[in-house]
Amino acid sequence: MSRRTVAAPAAVRARLRTAFGSRLRTGVRWKISAAIALVGALVAIALSLVVHNAARVSMLDNARDVQDERILYAQRIYETSGRTSQFGMKIDDPTMPKELLTKVLAGRRATYVEDHEGGVPDIWAAVPLSDGHILSLHTRFTDRSTTVMRDLDQALVIGSISVVFGGCALGVLIGGQLSRRLRKAATAAQEVARGQTDVSVRDAIGGVVRDETDDLARSVDAMADALKQRLEAERRVTADIAHELRTPVTGLLTAAELLPPGRPTELVRDRAQAMRTLVEDVLEVARLDSAAERAELQDLMLGEFVTRRVAVLNSEVSVTVVHESEVTTDPRRLERILGNLLANAAKHGKPPVEVSVEGRVVRVRDHGPGFPAGLLAEGPSRFRTGSTDRAGVGHGLGLTIAAGQARVLGARLTFRNVAPAGAGPDDPAEGAVAVLWLPEHAPTNTGSYPMLQLPDKYK
Numbered sequence: 001m002s003r004r005t006v007a008a009p010a011a012v013r014a015r016l017r018t019a020f021g022s023r024l025r026t027g028v029r030w031k032i033s034a035a036i037a038l039v040g041a042l043v044a045i046a047l048s049l050v051v052h053n054a055a056r057v058s059m060l061d062n063a064r065d066v067q068d069e070r071i072l073y074a075q076r077i078y079e080t081s082g083r084t085s086q087f088g089m090k091i092d093d094p095t096m097p098k099e100l101l102t103k104v105l106a107g108r109r110a111t112y113v114e115d116h117e118g119g120v121p122d123i124w125a126a127v128p129l130s131d132g133h134i135l136s137l138h139t140r141f142t143d144r145s146t147t148v149m150r151d152l153d154q155a156l157v158i159g160s161i162s163v164v165f166g167g168c169a170l171g172v173l174i175g176g177q178l179s180r181r182l183r184k185a186a187t188a189a190q191e192v193a194r195g196q197t198d199v200s201v202r203d204a205i206g207g208v209v210r211d212e213t214d215d216l217a218r219s220v221d222a223m224a225d226a227l228k229q230r231l232e233a234e235r236r237v238t239a240d241i242a243h244e245l246r247t248p249v250t251g252l253l254t255a256a257e258l259l260p261p262g263r264p265t266e267l268v269r270d271r272a273q274a275m276r277t278l279v280e281d282v283l284e285v286a287r288l289d290s291a292a293e294r295a296e297l298q299d300l301m302l303g304e305f306v307t308r309r310v311a312v313l314n315s316e317v318s319v320t321v322v323h324e325s326e327v328t329t330d331p332r333r334l335e336r337i338l339g340n341l342l343a344n345a346a347k348h349g350k351p352p353v354e355v356s357v358e359g360r361v362v363r364v365r366d367h368g369p370g371f372p373a374g375l376l377a378e379g380p381s382r383f384r385t386g387s388t389d390r391a392g393v394g395h396g397l398g399l400t401i402a403a404g405q406a407r408v409l410g411a412r413l414t415f416r417n418v419a420p421a422g423a424g425p426d427d428p429a430e431g432a433v434a435v436l437w438l439p440e441h442a443p444t445n446t447g448s449y450p451m452l453q454l455p456d457k458y459k
Contacts, residue, residue: 322358337402
């Protein structure tokens with residue numbers, strides 16, 4: 001057997017899991033409903049079988065008692081008058097079941113139920129006579145009893161179906177309540193993950209009844225509080241270290257200015273300046289992480305502003321204004337975002353670098369190898385410069401600061417790669433694009449967002 005033949009079933013199973021994995025996924029509501037319906041169906045079937053068998057046994061016992069009374073009466077008639085014309089009496093009937101014949105030959109009066117394929121049994125009764133013969137009689141199970149059993153079975157089927165549908169409805173109600181609570185908890189947890197520190201999962205799910213969902217919510221809140229305290233402690237430590245480094249780095253830079261001219265002096269000055277830039281960037285990241293930054297808003301024409309600032313930051317970058325728009329934003333922070341995006345494109349990409357403005361959207365594109373997969377999946381991270389195919393220079397805070405400043409502006413900063421036409425998922429990109437989406441309603445100076453004033457007809 002070839003290796004390809006052996007690997008084929010595994011590949012088929014993987015494709016099936018990929019194709020049907022998401023389709024077979026169901027919510028808690030339907031799982032609980034299905035479980036209750038299944039249990040209800042099993043209980044209903046079990047009870048139906050028990051009731052059916054108990055009712056049949058009871059009716060057969062009553063029929064055998066009636067047949068036993070008939071055989072006694074028939075015996076008295078035969079022994080007094082010799083007649084066999086009543087109740088279908090027979091003497092030494094050859095069709096008598098062997099089990100009944102065995103009991104009668106033992107000298108006992110007996111009854112017997114003989115089942116048939118049609119489902120309606122015969123009720124036999126026999127008694128030994130004093131002259132050595134056997135008197136027997138048999139009748140079919142009464143039509144009335146058969147009708148009663150048929151009606152009983154119909155009622156049991158209807159009752160079982162009602163139990164199943166009732167269980168489904170009950171499962172939908174119970175599962176729906178649990179599902180809603182879990183969805184509220186998941187939504188609140190996502191808000192906490194996005195940095196909403198004032199969100200409580202326990203308060204979000206609400207409700208009077210306490211269950212395991214509340215335990216989960218309290219655990220998530222406790223974990224979020226612990227993470228918040230740890231991140232806050234790390235932020236303070238980072239800010240304190242950077243603040244303490246500012247003074248000696250400034251002194252080092254000042255001392256480097258006093259060194260005599262020469263190549264060693266230039267190297268010292270360059271490294272001292274790089275260290276000072278790093279310290280300032282770390283302090284800026286710490287301020288952005290503290291969520292204490294507020295935008296100082298001004299009205300400006302976005303296309304004109306971007307054209308002027310890009311010309312100052314990098315004169316080799318071309319700017320295209322597709323559609324001009326007036327925005328309310330913080331020009332200093334917007335310039336900081338543009339500067340970091342252009343610096344990132346210059347360090348890690350390849351020329352030409354192009355900037356386009358379309359309404360409230362600003363795009364910065366280079367023609368390098370593209371952003372690394374980790375940045376596209378998780379966003380920018382401090383002190384991560386990307387993969388080696390993007391040169392790996394710098395300290396990795398530029399895009400982190402740009403994303404933080406965008407949050408202060410209420411904007412959204414996204415990253416994507418430009419793939420060549422007809423390229424596959426594993427083919428290299430032919431450029432990276434950072435897109436800044438400025439909001440239609442900018443945040444106020446206090447960090448809040450203005451309320452939309454609706455016309456009277458919508459109030």
